[in-house]
Amino acid sequence: xxxxxxxxxxxxxxxxxxxxxxxxxxxxxxxxxxxxxxxxxxxxxxxxxxxxxxxxxxxxxxxxxxxxxxxxxxxxxxxxxxxxxxxxxxxxxxxxxxxxxxxxxxxxxxxxxxxxxxxxxxxxxxxxxxxxxxxxxxxxxxxxxxxxxxxxxxxxxxxxxxxxxxxxxxxxxxxxxxxxxxxxxxxxxxxxxxxxxxxxxxxxxxxxxxxxxxxxxxxxxxxxxxxxxxxxxxxxxxxxxxxxxxx
Amino acid sequence: xxxxxxxxxxxxxxxxxxxxxxxxxxxxxxxxxxxxxxxxxxxxxxxxxxxxxxxxxxxxxxxxxxxxxxxxxxxxxxxxxxxxxxxxxxxxxxxxxxxxxxxxxxxxxxxxxxxxxxxxxxxxxxxxxxxxxxxxxxxxxxxxxxxxxxxxxxxxxxxxxxxxxxxxxxxxxxxxxxxxxxxxxxxxxxxxxxxxxxxxxxxxxxxxxxxxxxxxxxxxxxxxxxxxxxxxxxxxxxxxxxxxxxxxxxxxxxxxxxxxxxxxxxxxxxxxxxxxxxxxxxxxxxxxxxxxxxxxxxxxxxxxxxxxxxxxxxxxxxxxxxxxxxxxxxxxxxxxxxxxxxxxxxxxxxxxxxxxxxxxxxxxxxxxxxxxxxxxxxxxxxxxxxxxxxxxxxxxxxxxxxxxxxxxxxxxxxxxxxxxxxxxxxxxxxxxxxxxxxxxxxxxxxxxx
Numbered sequence: 001x002x003x004x005x006x007x008x009x010x011x012x013x014x015x016x017x018x019x020x021x022x023x024x025x026x027x028x029x030x031x032x033x034x035x036x037x038x039x040x041x042x043x044x045x046x047x048x049x050x051x052x053x054x055x056x057x058x059x060x061x062x063x064x065x066x067x068x069x070x071x072x073x074x075x076x077x078x079x080x081x082x083x084x085x086x087x088x089x090x091x092x093x094x095x096x097x098x099x100x101x102x103x104x105x106x107x108x109x110x111x112x113x114x115x116x117x118x119x120x121x122x123x124x125x126x127x128x129x130x131x132x133x134x135x136x137x138x139x140x141x142x143x144x145x146x147x148x149x150x151x152x153x154x155x156x157x158x159x160x161x162x163x164x165x166x167x168x169x170x171x172x173x174x175x176x177x178x179x180x181x182x183x184x185x186x187x188x189x190x191x192x193x194x195x196x197x198x199x200x201x202x203x204x205x206x207x208x209x210x211x212x213x214x215x216x217x218x219x220x221x222x223x224x225x226x227x228x229x230x231x232x233x234x235x236x237x238x239x240x241x242x243x244x245x246x247x
Numbered sequence: 248x249x250x251x252x253x254x255x256x257x258x259x260x261x262x263x264x265x266x267x268x269x270x271x272x273x274x275x276x277x278x279x280x281x282x283x284x285x286x287x288x289x290x291x292x293x294x295x296x297x298x299x300x301x302x303x304x305x306x307x308x309x310x311x312x313x314x315x316x317x318x319x320x321x322x323x324x325x326x327x328x329x330x331x332x333x334x335x336x337x338x339x340x341x342x343x344x345x346x347x348x349x350x351x352x353x354x355x356x357x358x359x360x361x362x363x364x365x366x367x368x369x370x371x372x373x374x375x376x377x378x379x380x381x382x383x384x385x386x387x388x389x390x391x392x393x394x395x396x397x398x399x400x401x402x403x404x405x406x407x408x409x410x411x412x413x414x415x416x417x418x419x420x421x422x423x424x425x426x427x428x429x430x431x432x433x434x435x436x437x438x439x440x441x442x443x444x445x446x447x448x449x450x451x452x453x454x455x456x457x458x459x460x461x462x463x464x465x466x467x468x469x470x471x472x473x474x475x476x477x478x479x480x481x482x483x484x485x486x487x488x489x490x491x492x493x494x495x496x497x498x499x500x501x502x503x504x505x506x507x508x509x510x511x512x513x514x515x516x517x518x519x520x521x522x523x524x525x526x527x528x529x530x531x532x533x534x535x536x537x538x539x540x541x542x543x544x545x546x547x548x549x550x551x552x553x554x555x556x557x558x559x560x561x562x563x564x565x566x567x568x569x570x571x572x573x574x575x576x577x578x579x580x581x582x583x584x585x586x587x588x589x590x591x592x593x594x595x596x597x598x599x600x601x602x603x604x605x606x607x608x609x610x611x612x613x614x615x616x617x618x619x620x621x622x623x624x625x626x627x628x629x630x631x632x633x634x635x636x637x638x639x640x641x642x643x644x645x646x647x648x649x650x651x652x653x654x655x656x657x658x659x660x661x662x663x664x665x666x667x668x669x670x671x672x673x674x675x676x677x678x679x680x681x682x683x684x685x686x687x688x689x690x691x692x693x694x695x696x
Contacts, residue, residue, distance in 0.1 A: 014448055014457075018381070018389070023610030026640050064389045067448065134604065154605045201610050204636055231645065235636040242598065242630070 004218045005038030009055040011079075011099075012063070012071045013043045019097055019156070021061030023201035027210045028057070035225045037218070046074045052086035056217040062097030062199070065109055072102055072114045080117050087119055092217040093193040095120075096202060100187065100195030101159055108159070120188045120195050121167035122179075124159040129181070131158045135243035136176025136198060138186040142212055150174065150247055151206045152239035153198030161197075163188055170196050175243045192216050205239035207232040253292055256285030260346050276335045279343030290338065290368040293345035294353055299326055301353030301369055302406075302530055303362070305397075306377035308575045309523040310336065310356040312515065313377060315551040316527035318354055320544030324536045326352035334552065337361050341369075359393050363400050373533040374400065375409040377526045379416045380466055380574040381447060381611075382603075390416070390447060398423055407533045411526065412483040413468040415449035415458055421481055422452065430529035431483035434490045434500070437518055438462035438469060443577055443613060453477035465519055466574040485529040487511075487521050494586035495555065495566055495668070500524075502542060504532055509542045515550050517582035519575070524548075553678040558690040561662055565669040565685065569678050570594075571602070573611035576672075580616040583670060591664030592620070593657055595628040595677035602674040606630050609637045618642030622666060625649045627657035628677050658684055 010025055025041055032039035044050060063071065075083075087093050095103040104116045107124035133156045140149040151171060160180035163169060169179070170187025178186040179197065187196035196202065203210040211224050240247035260282035267277055282289050294301055304314050311334050318330055327350035331340055336358045345353070357365050359379070366374060376397060381390055394416055401408050401420040408424035411417045412431035421427040432438075442463050449458050451473035458471040458478075472479040490500040495516045502511040502525065513524050527548075528541045550556045553569045570576040583590060598604050614637055617624060624647060626634040635650040651657035654677070661669060673681050 017611075019605075020607040020610035023607070023637075023640070026610070030640055064391050066391060154607060156605065199607055200605075201607055204610065204633070204640065228645075231632065231636050231639055231648075231650070234632045234650075238630060238632045 004220065005040060006032050006057060006214055006218050007055045008039065008041045009044050009050065009058045010041055011044050011058060011060045012046065013061075014045060015067035015071050016061040016063040016098060018062050018064060019199035020201045021059070021096065021199075024061075024096070024203040025059065027201075027203040027207065028214060031207065031210055031227065032214060034227055037214070044079075046070065047078065050079050050082040050086075052082040052089070052091075055086065055091060057092040057094065057213065058083060058086065060093070060095040060099030060102060062099055068098045068102070069109060069114060072116065075102060075117055076115055083117055084119065087191070087193050090192055090219065092213055093119060094213065095195040096199055097157060097197055100197060101161065103193065103195045104161065104188075105164075119193045120190055121164040122161050122188050122195065123164065124161040126158060127160050131156060132177035132181050132197075134176055135239075136178070136186070137174045137240050137243035137245040138171035138176070138178070138198070139174055140171035142209075145212060146208050147247070150240060150245065151196075151198055151202070151209055152236065152243050152245065152247070153200035153202050153205055155197045155199070157197050161188075170194055174245050200239060204235060206236055208236070250292075253286045253289055256282050256289060257346050259285060260343070264343070264347065276337065276339030276343055279335075279339035279341065279346065282342045282346055283338060288368075290342050290345060290365070291370070294369045297329065297351060297353045299352040300372040301329075301355060302373045302375070302534060303366055303369060303371040304354075304356045304375045304377065304530065305359050305362045306375075307359060307380040307382045307572065308378055309519060309526070310334075310377075311551045312520060312554050313375070313523040313526050313530075314354060314356045316524055316545060316548040317530055319548040320527060320531045320536060320541050321352055321354065321534075323540045323544045323547070324531075326350070328352055328354050330354040331356060332551070338365060341365060360396070363396050366400050366404050371404075371406045373407045373409055373530055374404050375526055375530045376401070376417050376420065377411050377522070378414045378468060379447070380572055381608075382572040401427075409526070409529050409533050411468070411522070412481045413464060413470070415467065415471050415480070416447065418481055419449075419452050419478070428485070428529055428533050429481045429483040430485040430525045431480070432464055432490070432518075432521065432525070433483075433486045433488040435462050435470070437490045437492065438464045442467065443574075451475065451478050465522065465578055468522070485525060485532060487525045490518070490521055492516070492518060492582075492585055494588075495557070495582065502528055502545070504528065504538050504541070507538055509538060511542055512546045514546075514548065516555055516586075517578050519578040520555075553673070553682065558685060560669065560685055560688060560690045563667070563669055565671065565690070567671045567673065567678065567681060569675065570612075570672045571674055573608050573613075576612035577616075579672060580613060584616055586668070588667040589622065590668045590670045591622060591625075591661050591666035592617075593625045593627060593661040593669070593671045594634060595654060595657070595671065595673040595681060596626070596630045596634040597628045597674050597677045598630050599676045601676050606633055609634060614638055614641040614643075620647060623647050623649050623664065625651055625657050625661050627651050627654050628674070631657075654680055655684060658688070662688075
């Protein structure tokens with residue numbers, strides 16, 4: 001039997017890396033390796049075409065406004081169709097912070113409205129209010145997640161994202177601000193396409209979620225082999241405690 | 248604003264400073280805030296009264312160390328300094344410094360975010376803009392915003408603008424500055440062909456294409472050019488070449504000022520401190536200081552507050568090196584790797600406001616440089632666990648990661664090690680706590696400045 005392999009497409013690692021997105025990739029890579037699951041990470045830059053069948057997981061981080069504008073244009077020009085096709089075949093697409101905004105229909109930047117990929121039914125507007133900054137914890141309803149499916153992290157965004165009718169949030173805010181500071185929604189999920197404002201980075205603080213993504217991406221029928229996660233669990237508890245939530 | 252009103256406000260602020268010191272609360276900027284509330288133009292008035300004028304230094308990394316080298320040079324030039332040496336670098340701290348100290352020359356390190364407003368009040372003779380790295384995104388926001396603010400300063404400041412030619416984000420400001428003075432590193436052997444993780448991406452101001460590099464020195468500092476030929480690194484007038492890095496012991500290099508060369512010795516470790524020394528030399532040169540005085544000042548300068556200070560504790564050398572963002576941390580780790588002594592390492596990660604509440608940055612720092620470490624690394628501070636996790640995913644053997652959140656216990660455990668050198672890498676608030684604990688454990692308080 002062929003060893004399973006997780007094939008990750010890291011989109012725009014030179015531009016969209018502002019909140020230590022590298023940490024998320026490091027967690028996915030190591031947790032595969034420790035289980036003898038292969039892991040290939042391919043950097044996909046501006047101008048590169050994507051073969052939708054070549055990847056199991058697409059990662060999209062956040063960047064500065066100008067970088068994000070360039071990436072948005074490139075996504076539409078040469079990647080959107082492939083991403084939509086991959087997602088419809090069950091690939092995992094994870095967008096964090098700016099990456100979350102880019103997965104929606106559009107987001108505002110100054111007076112401009114920038115078109116997104118449209119994989120998530122969300123829209124992001126700018127507000128005169130302050131940036132939403134701080135430790136955050138949310139409760140998800142992901143199948144098979146431990147305890148209450150709590151994710152903890154740090155948020156730092158000026159955009160306010162709203163879910164359109166019928167869209168499902170990734171979770172409910174326990175502590176922190178979430179998508180817009182008022183709705184109590186955080187992130188958005190549609191099948192295996194997930195967007196969230198949680199960095200910290202997200203996966204080191206929530207290794208259970210890294211495993212959920214790995215299993216979803218490689219379509220693992222059996223559960224993943226357990227690892228010695230004592231440090232990982234303590235880190236998760238510390239991140240929850242920083243947000244003011246008991247894990 | 249009348250001078251009578253300033254005198255009254257000044258007296259109130261001094262009384263507040265005395266009361267605060269007596270109560271032990273030790274805030275350095277509170278009296279300055281009181282002064283500014285009572286006399287809003289106090290900074291401009293006090294600064295205008297300095298006989299030899301003033302100089303301002305801003306950067307993400309190296310502000311305090313560069314200021315301390317400039318201070319040494321200016322003292323050698325006969326100046327009596329008004330200097331915010333404790334690093335209180337926003338309006339309140341600078342107002343308090345101007346109110347408390349008497350001298351003829353003002354030397355101010357200024358927070359990168361507050362630079363524009365403070366330069367317009369201080370009207371310095373020279374402004375040194377040394378580097379921009381991503382730092383505390385929760386507090387400062389994105390780097391592009393700082394670059395825009397700095398551009399306004401470079402265009403409107405009345406004094407000389409001194410710029411790091413090797414930082415494209417900073418050197419680009421030369422286009423709007425009048426007669427800028429550039430400095431940089433010319434020794435290609437101390438650089439590398441590849442960037443570090445999470446280096447800032449700088450783009451050509453003309454065509455927007457990303458710069459190409461022939462050499463990287465520290466993060467995105469290096470020798471770069473626009474692939475379309477629109478912009479390239481300016482030729483610096485003040486340079487370092489023939490650089491020899493001697494671990495934690497310091498460095499030697501050839502300092503050239505307008506083509507005149509001198510052998511320079513620096514008692515501070517790492518390439519990043521060579522940058523600080525060359526920056527200090529360029530700033531002093533812009534102020535008309537003689538070459539000889541500059542070289543002597545660099546030789547006599549000692550590490551600033553928590554920046555590679557070395558004290559003796561229990562018969563062993565103990566070095567404290569502040570870490571606060573990825574680029575600075577990478578350079579500290581690189582310097583440790585070049586030190587011949589074996590080290591017991593204690594890293595302390597806090598997440599107070601002065602440290603940055605967001606600890607994401609530890610994942611952008613190359614802790615992978617510690618992966619081959621054969622000795623136990625102790626992790627402490629409010630976010631000790633996450634630091635331990637970072638080391639695990641950096642490839643450090645989990646058996647060699649000791650997580651002890653309580654700082655006193657962590658310090659005791661590290662002191663029990665048998666390494667020839669004790670190295671402590673604290674974030675800012677952790678650095679203050681570490682110093683206090685070391686003094687209580689018998690390190691001579693006088694060994695701290």
